[in-house]
Amino acid sequence: MKTVPPSAGRASKVSARKRRFVGRAGAFLIDIWRRVALSISVGLTALWRILWLRTWRPTVRQEFVRHCWQVGIKALPTTLLTAVIIGIALIFQILFFSRGEFGDVLGALNVNTLVLLTLVREIAPLLVALIVIGRSATVMIAELVELRIGGQIHMLDAQGIDVFDYLVVSRIAALAACSFALGVIFVLTALVAGHLMAAAAGVFNVGFFAFLVEATRLLSPADYLILPLKTLSIGVVIGVVTCVTALRPTEAASDVRELLPLGYMRAVVTTLILSGAISAMVVL
Structure with a gap:
């Protein structure tokens, strides 16, 4: 009777662990690729459907208005308060640096230019995205998960409602x-x-309307483009991540308690990546 050497047994165990590790890593990467491909296809299809007039049936219009109330109107107080804090904080920061060793550098620059470029290019799109994600996207995830678990999506489909347009x-x-x-x-x-x-x-004694006129002259065409480009694209990406996370859950996370933090982190990370990519594309 032949005996297996101990070294051969250890080698087989090591190779088995390697195969399991490679298999799990491959499954993880395949799952990520599938979700990225699904998100891209959902986003492109949704953008195409938005342009169709027949998409906007009364049920879809009512749902759109309801979400605009939830996303836009209800988030308005938080947005205004955050904007006031940021506007005041930027002035305080400029005053602080102007009195220090950076005074000569900042003295050669325009305060309006610094505030405008910082606000328009980075701060405003990112903070608005974080407000929308925390205030509205998480609520949408909870609603969609409840509809999916409760079977209401199949009921809507049975009633002849286009689920993709409606939801x-x-x-x-x-x-x-x-x-x-x-x-x-x-x-x-x-x-x-x-x-x-x-x-x-x-700091300066200029009327507000004169300040706005001067601000419009300080902004370049790229600055006028970057705010709508970032906010619109980030809004689309947040919507895609929200819907894909809620309607296509993973095996590890299927209920609302697990999907809410998962969807929040996915939306935040995707927003940061997209914002950086757009900034690099416009600047370079």
Whole structure:
């Protein structure tokens, strides 16, 4: 009777562990690729369906208006308060640096230019995205998970309602439109708050309308493009991530308690990646 050497047994165990590790890593990468491909296809299909007039049936319009109320109107107080804080904080930061060793550098630059570029390019789109994700996207995930678990999606399909238009297109369109609107409101509110704070601190004594006219001259065409481009695209991405996370759960996370933090982190990470990519694309 032949005996197996101990070294051969250890080698077989090591090879088995390697195969399991490679198998799990491959399954993980395949799952990520499938979700990325699914998200891209859902986003492109939703954008195409938004352009069709027949998509906007009364049921879809009602759902779109409901989500606009939830995403835009209900998030307006938080957006205004955050914009006021950011506008005042930027002025305080500029005053702090202007009195230190950076005074000579900042003295050669325009305060309005610094505030505008910082607000329009980075701060406004990202903070609006975080507000929308925390205030509205998580609520949408909970709603969609409840509809999926309760079987209401099949009931809607049985009633002849296009589930994709009713549940996905309406949410993506509302998130994109409200993200853009909140971004514009955020920038204007922060400018007003910063102007009032700067006037109170004696940084400059210029009327607000003259300040706005000067601000429009300071912005380049790329600056006018980056705010709507970022807010609209980030709103679409948040909607896609929200719908895919809620309607196509993983085996490890299937109920709302597990999907809420998962969807939040996916939306935040995707937003940061997209914002950086758009900034690099516009600047370079």
